[in-house]
Amino acid sequence: xxxxxxxxxxxxxxxxxxxxxxxxxxxxxxxxxxxxxxxxxxxxxxxxxxxxxxxxxxxxxxxxxxxxxxxxxxxxxxxxxxxxxxxxxxxxxxxxxxxxxxxxxxxxxxxxxxxxxxxxxxxxxxxxxxxxxxxxxxxxxxxxxxxxxxxxxxxxxxxxxxxxxxxxxxxxxxxxxxxxxxxxxxxxxxxxxxxxxxxxxxxxxxxxxxxxxxxxxxxxxxxxxxxxxxxxxxxxxxxxxxxxxxxxxxxxxxxxxxxxxxxxxxxxxxx
Ligand code: PAF
Numbered sequence: 001x002x003x004x005x006x007x008x009x010x011x012x013x014x015x016x017x018x019x020x021x022x023x024x025x026x027x028x029x030x031x032x033x034x035x036x037x038x039x040x041x042x043x044x045x046x047x048x049x050x051x052x053x054x055x056x057x058x059x060x061x062x063x064x065x066x067x068x069x070x071x072x073x074x075x076x077x078x079x080x081x082x083x084x085x086x087x088x089x090x091x092x093x094x095x096x097x098x099x100x101x102x103x104x105x106x107x108x109x110x111x112x113x114x115x116x117x118x119x120x121x122x123x124x125x126x127x128x129x130x131x132x133x134x135x136x137x138x139x140x141x142x143x144x145x146x147x148x149x150x151x152x153x154x155x156x157x158x159x160x161x162x163x164x165x166x167x168x169x170x171x172x173x174x175x176x177x178x179x180x181x182x183x184x185x186x187x188x189x190x191x192x193x194x195x196x197x198x199x200x201x202x203x204x205x206x207x208x209x210x211x212x213x214x215x216x217x218x219x220x221x222x223x224x225x226x227x228x229x230x231x232x233x234x235x236x237x238x239x240x241x242x243x244x245x246x247x248x249x250x251x252x253x254x255x256x257x258x259x260x261x262x263x264x265x266x267x268x269x270x271x
Pocket of ligand 1: 055123126145
């Protein structure tokens with residue numbers, strides 16, 4: 001594995017290749033969720049590039065940029081062990097004056113974007129840079145960040161980018177908690193409370209399997225299970241992210257954002 005720290009060195013490395021590249025962009029503190037993205041990329045491409053960059057542009061001023069968990073040596077070993085070809089760990093990728101990608105407000109001011117205005121602009125701007133540098137054939141993203149996936153797909157389509165976006169399944173702990181670097185913020189008690197998220201999604205799934213399709217009734221049950229956690233949103237949407245009152249099997253997504261103590265966690269299921 002080659003570790004590169006500058007865009008110039010990355011370009012030089014990539015120039016040596018004439019291969020299909022699979023790309024896994026991350027913010028580091030790698031876990032088994034990232035492992036599944038990297039393994040999928042390795043199985044589908046001749047070459048796999050992983051980036052680790054805690055992107056300041058996607059954090060709001062009051063968010064956890066400074067304390068976002070970091071583990072440089074551990075992450076390098078993690079990628080090495082998985083057989084990553086190039087690990088790109090830039091210090092910075094921004095200039096003093098530069099254009100930004102603005103995510104359309106119809107997609108980006110709802111749900112995550114309502115609580116985190118500007119977040120998706122930061123995600124798209126940094127991905128635009130990385131896509132231009134890495135020029136991947138395929139890029140891999142987890143379904144845990146389902147709205148992010150949708151906003152990225154919209155950019156790919158709108159900017160005529162020749163990149164295939166590959167959505168990957170959510171990876172969970174044995175007890176159901178969706179893997180996230182932010183889980184490291186949870187103390188023991190909060191870790192137990194966080195299980196309510198998956199429990200509420202499982203309840204919703206069971207209700208639907210038993211024929212209940214009314215999102216208001218399902219949501220009421222979910223809210224009961226989530227108590228006393230502070231709920232940011234529970235939303236029922238179709239694949240285009242339009243709100244729905246009635247579940248359509250195979251076409252619906254239930255999304256949750258809650259605060260477990262000060263930590264904001266998200267999760268979802270596709271129904
Ligand atoms: O999902 C993430 O970790 C980040 O939003 C991404 C895609 C790496 C962009 O910084």
